[in-house]
Amino acid sequence: MMSTQFYKLKIKDVKKETSDTVSITFDVPNELREKFSFTSGQYLTLKAMIDGEDVRRAYSLSTAPYENEWKVAIKKVENGTFSTYAQHLKKGDELEVMAPTGNFTANSTTPKNYVLFAAGSGITPIISIAKYLVNANDSNKVTLFYGNKSERETIYKLELDELAKNYSHINIVYIYSRQDFDNTLLKGRIDSAKIEALYNEYLANEEVNEVYVCGPEEMIFAVKNFFASKGVDDKHIHFELFNTSNSKKEEAEIDESEEITSHVTVIIDDEEFEFDLSSKGKNILQAAQDEDADVPFSCKGGVCCTCKAKVLEGKAKMDLNYSLDPEEVEEGFILTCQAHPLTKKLVVSFDEY
Ligand code: FES
The missing domain is CATH 3.10.20.30 (Beta-grasp domain)
Incomplete structure (x- = not known):
């Protein structure tokens, strides 16, 4: 069974990443390091008592294991109890945190051609996976397509640019839906037509081995369908849904x-x-x-x-x-x-x- 145990962790750092997103780094003491060891793509569950209610939310780790850091990004969602509360957290505060878990993980054994897609805060598990893959093997080829409204709203832009500077085997392609610029290929949302255009421009004729995608449902399905049509087996298309809408549930x-x-x-x-x-x-x-x-x-x-x-x-x-x-x-x-x-x-x- 998955452990339900929560551990009190001190916040080591809080950083404003964009106007509506903060990243929070936890101080994991030595005695908990083994318990909190993780695989890229996994998440932490955070818990807080807010107005007398036990509120829990899962946030993907955006760090890779080799960094020895436990960092999550929390984007403020409208009427989001936890995400609103989180915007006021500060260094030294304590939060209840469950050890990392989750199935959306990457494991690099032999060199492969990886294609990653993220939209908005869906970047959090994807940046962890990207860092891990480029670090694990120089022969991995990684292409990351990352959609946002504009550069200003792009979470971890500096960190990603740094990653691309340090590792030549990753190519990061930013797609903006509201940025004012002339590049028609890189402007718009990541929908079926865009995926095909991006593939033709950046990956044409390449054999793609593993696909990782994190974002809203429509993007996940569009990516899955496209790569299935290119012959990539379902078991090599991994996805994590962000922004699930409750209306669907009803x-x-x-x-x-x-x-x-x-x-x-x-x-x-x-x-x-x-x-x-x-x-x-x-x-x-x-x-x-x-x-x-x-x-x-x-x-x-x-x-x-x-x-x-x-x-x-x-x-x-x-x-x-x-x-x-x-x-x-x-x-x-x-x-x-x-x-x-x-x-x-x-x-x-x-x-x-
Ligand atoms: S609590 Fe997340 S799937 Fe049920």
Whole structure:
């Protein structure tokens, strides 16, 4: 099971990256370094009590393991409880932080041709992956396409320029949707037509081995479809969804069939919690929390995978799933923040991982 434990970490540095984004670097003491070791692309879950509510959010690390730094960028989102709170954090403050986790990771063994796409704050796991890849092997070829409204709003622009200066095997291409300049190729949003144009200009005739993409859903699908059409196998196209919209969640249909009441058993840390739950009611995570089970969660949006558990008996259905891969679903894993029972008896365990 993923550990639900939080550790108090001191903030070592806060930096304003753009007008609406701060980066926060944590001081990880020696005794926690092993616990906080990570793979590029993983995230931290931060927790704070804000107006009496336990608020948690997942933020990808933007540093690479070799840097020995734990840095995240937090972009202020409209009405975002945590991101608004985070803009006022300062050096020396303490935050509760869960050890790094996540499946959107890169692992460089043999030299490959990597193509990375990021939009806006989606750069955070991507810059970590880019740094790792260029540092891991001089023969890796890395091309990063990074979309923003304008240069001023580009998070980590200086750091990326520095990276490109230090490593000749990375090419970083900035695409701006609102910048006033004449380059039609580099102006606009990263949609299907733009992806094709960028590919033709920067990668034509090259065999692309691995694709990493982080940003909004439309961009992810456009990148996936394009590279699938170029023969890149699905398992080499890795994505992390940022900016998931809750409206989608409301639209999602759980089940056309009639409502049933399920007797649900949730197992966590060898403890069992039992309750009745309607197939059309709240999700399993919420229901377990209402029973005071200390279940792990972060995004509650089907993105981060923190709430993953395994169905041991019965069946459940998810509204959304942006993080489990088909094999995991096949094995019976669910995102409990998205799952509802479909059978009269359901046993779900957080202890299988
Ligand atoms: S809490 Fe993030 S996927 Fe469920």
